[in-house]
Amino acid sequence: MKPTVIVVGADKGGVGKTTIARAVLDFLSLNNIQTRAFDTETPRGTLHRFHPDETMIVDLTSTADQMKIIDTLNSSQAKVSVIDVRAGGLSPALEALDEIGFFDAVKAGEFRFILLHVIGPSIASLDEIAEIAPYMTDANYFMVKNHVNDTTFFEWDPQTHAKYFEDVNTTGEITIPKLGELAYEQVELAGTPYSTFIANQTAEGEPADHSFVLRGYVRTWLARVADEFERVGLLDLINGAGKGR
């Protein structure tokens, strides 16, 4: 299994990057894929709060932290590394990865690179695509529409869409369904992975007292998100059986 780096990011804030990163971690864990995560929201990472055991808080522009991620891709037992990039940090993160030769290694087939680009509801989000396009030549680019916070997306005019995407080969489009506000809020308060909340456990593994109704909603939502990841072939891609790069 080739080491895979999954970057979850957007330059715009409040589009639910960490929500997606958490869902990816749960999805991979439920599929028995050993994964580690890096949270670039320094000094206090949100992803780290939900997945403290497998998440390290890093500064992607620091050489020491770059080494912690890239130099250990081959030696780490976890063959998948998820990087949750803080708001506004996507372009600088890609630039930093480029500078250290990460994309050359991807091109050489040493690593696999997947970008989950979480877009916001406005067309301004699409402007980010032009900025990240230069780094996408050998990447598997997924556009993620996140409806978890009840975001509505406009229907893009095909010509406008084509204009923005002419430099990026999209591997797939992922739609994250809405999760009811109360359920979303309770998982936030619980501060645990979605799967732990569903299993009615605390972060320490003790029995919790979460509402069954809310756990039911989260379980159904997570199953639908997993269906989306399956549909776009995320697992096949990680396992090297997909059509991606």
Added chain:
Amino acid sequence: MSRRTLVFFVCSPHSRTGATTAARLLTDYYLSRGVPVEGFDTDSREPCYALRFPGLSQVVDICDVKGQISLFDRLLVPDDTPKIIDVWSRSFDQLFATIAEIGFLDEARRAGVEPIILYQSDSSQMAASNARMLNTTWPDLWMTVIHNEGAAPLGPEALQILAQYPSRGKLVIPRLEAAIAQSLDDFDFSLSAFLQAPPPTMSIVVRAALKAWLLPIFTQLQSFELRLDLQSSEFLR
């Protein structure tokens, strides 16, 4: 014999088919036998069921997540107390959509809770087809049809109509003469209390007619309860 906590959803997709009457009769049946029950009324606008049993029932709005939590989280407690839900016809679709969405039935069985549908029949094709749809979606879900001859008469085609329902048995609530039925309208009038000690001011004729109507219904409910007990017996499976 392993007892499971029973949860009765008394429901119909249509109004005025007798769902509240059935929920009331079932509640009074248990109370007359000294069995404590817990009731829920999903009609927040006119909670006629909850108004009859103020101490042991609550109104829940299942269109709201907080209402859903009040209902379903409570229903999953395996405390041997039968739970009776009078499902408002307007919340029929929402109820089953929520049951599906949150995976209530699987969790109920895991928790030792047995959900039972008491489905009110009526003469429309839609009622029967909704019942079939529920049965197709959840083949293991116990469904019994209640035919209320007064509220939703089926006419001479009754047998053919009832045959369209995928039901494990049926219960019949006979028609009650309007003059006698009036005595049931008072919210303070309790059928279980009536059986123990009829109000002294009540006409002897009304008293006799009401008993003649009520006792066969309670006998049916007793048979139904016995059948449920036998069904849950590990030795008879």
